[in-house]
Amino acid sequence: MKKTFDTIIIGFGKGGKTLAGDLANRGLKVALVEKSNKMYGGTCINVACIPTKSLENSANNVKNINSWNDAQIEYEKAIDKKETLITKLREANYNKLNSNDNVTIFTGMATFIDENTVEVKTENEVYELVSERIFINTGSKSFIPNIKGIENNKIVYNSESLMNLRTLPKKMTIIGAGFIGLEFAGIYSSFGTEVTILNSNNGILPNEDIEDSQEIIKLLEKRNVKIINNTKVKEIKEVSNLATVEYEINNELKEITSDIILVATGRKANTEGLGLENAGIELNERGFIKVSDTLKTNKEHIWAIGDINGGPQFTYISLDDYRIIINQLFGNKTRTTSNRKNIPNAIFISPAFSRVGLNVKQAKEKGYDVLVAKIPVDAIPRAKQIGKTDGFIKIVIDKNSNKILGASMICEDSSEIIHLIQLAVDLEVEYTYLRDRVYAHPTMTEALNDVLSPNMIKEV
Known part of the structure; x- marks a missing residue:
């Protein structure tokens, strides 16, 4: 069955769904294609940001665990809570667009036939969708x-399948020490799981300052997380229903046995089955769709939004991709990926590690004379009040201009405070602007009064 639309959007993620609603509200007929009815709303809502942060919140609020049975009960409650949350969000996302007369949702696999035609195989029908404008948002x-042995899904999980596991593992081995691996290590160790991370590098988070990485390691070690660096995983074996990982370190073969294995070795472009070659769409050297700074592919009428275009893999970047497209289509055409300013990020390990702008290492590499303002969290009244005193706040300053270059924070509410630092960096204000603000008391934010005081600022 052939159908023609003003726009086809492949993928129900943040950028795609927001774009679908906007274009539909402008009177355009939109076809929105999603492969799975479990993915309405996209990766973040269903298998990433929202469910993992729900589990993280539950893990950090666990109380009165006196036995492994207690831990198992609390974990099952957390899984149920997570499922209830994402089910509501998924339904709300679907209903919002499905109720729009200008949006038609197709649940099925989309494959390009040519650069203007997309075949969609649903459960009961095969459609040919035709449009002069197509957006790819497959994440x-x-x-x-x-x-060897990694395909054994009885003992090997990825970040998506793990969140459907209802039995709390007593022991878990995580392969990979990036954002995903560290967050899951924090979650499961908080429930009582004995976690070991096999890291192929010499240390974790190689782009961060050493003291930041060391503080994160210290936080995880307090929960009995063990990190083994410089490992090369050779084989995974199932022995008596347990998972054995054979790895090499310092030219010596070793083994570790656990209940399950989490593979957290990064992400790749979700292009399988799309038939991009049929549309002549080019990929970059990493396998992601190649785009211009306005998110167009090599085909003038086809765009790529979100993770699929190889940019920073954050939901809020997908949303900003939508803003760029709307500006290019209907605005003054000034927004591009190249004029994005400082992008914050956070690892939710309780307390969260949040970053924006330049850290000390990056600032020095760029030739800045660097000042550092730093305060331990246990010196902050609010932190003492709520009993969460781990970590520090560190702000990087250009000595010659007194402007804030960036910040690293490991503390309660850092994922909120970091946006104030982002604003200061974007506006290129001097550090005294934040130092001399009046902040509510008691709050974590008021620590900016103290951390930016003269006695806390040192040259490094």
Whole structure:
């Protein structure tokens, strides 16, 4: 069955769904294609940001665990809570667009036939959708390295399948020490799981300042998380229903046994089955769709939004991709990816590690004379009041201009405070602007009065 639309959007993620609603409200007929009815709303809502942060919140509020049975009960409650949350969000996302007369939702696999035609195979029908304007928003998926035995899904999980596990593992081995691996280590260790991370690098988070990485390691070690660096995983074996990982370190073969394995070795472009070659769409060297700074592919009428275009893999970047497209289509055409300013990020390990702008290492590499303002969290009244005193706040300043270059924070509410620092960096204000603000008391934010005081600022 052939149908013609003003726009086809492949993928129900943040950028795609927001774009679908906007274009439909402008009177355009939109076809929105999603492969799975479990993915309405996109990766973040269903298998990433929202469910993981729900589990993280539950894990950090666990109380009165006196036995493994207690831990198992609390974990099952957390899984149920997570499922209830994402089900409501998924339904709300679907209903919002399905109720729009200008949006038609197709649940099925989309494959390009040519650069203007997309075939969609639903459960009961095959459609040919035709449009002069197409947006690809299919995101990314877990990268699974070529390791012998890794295909055994009885003992090997990725970040998506793990969140459906209802039995709390007593022992877990995580392969990979990036954002995903560290967050899951924090979640499961808080429930009482004995977690070991096999890290192929010499340390974690190589782009961060050493003291930041060391503080994160210290936080995880307090929960009995063990990190083994410089490892090369050779084989995964199932022995008596347990998972055994054989790895090499310092030219010596070793083994570790656990209940399950989490593979957290990064993400790759979700292009499988799209038939991009049929539309002549080019990929970059990493396998993501190649785009211009206005998010157009090499085909003038086809765009790529979100993770699939190889940019920073954050939901809020997908949303900003939508803003760029709307500006290019209907605005003054000034928004591009190249004029994005400082992008904040956070690892939710309780307390969260949040960053924006330049850290000390990056600032020095760029030739700045660097000042650092730093305060331990246990010196902040609000932190003492709520009993969460781990970590520090660190702000990087250009000595010659007194402007804030960036910040690293490991503390309660850092994922909120970091946006104030982002604003200061974007506006290129001097550090005294934040130092001399009047903040509510008691709050974590008021620590900016103290951390930016003269006695806390040192040259490094």
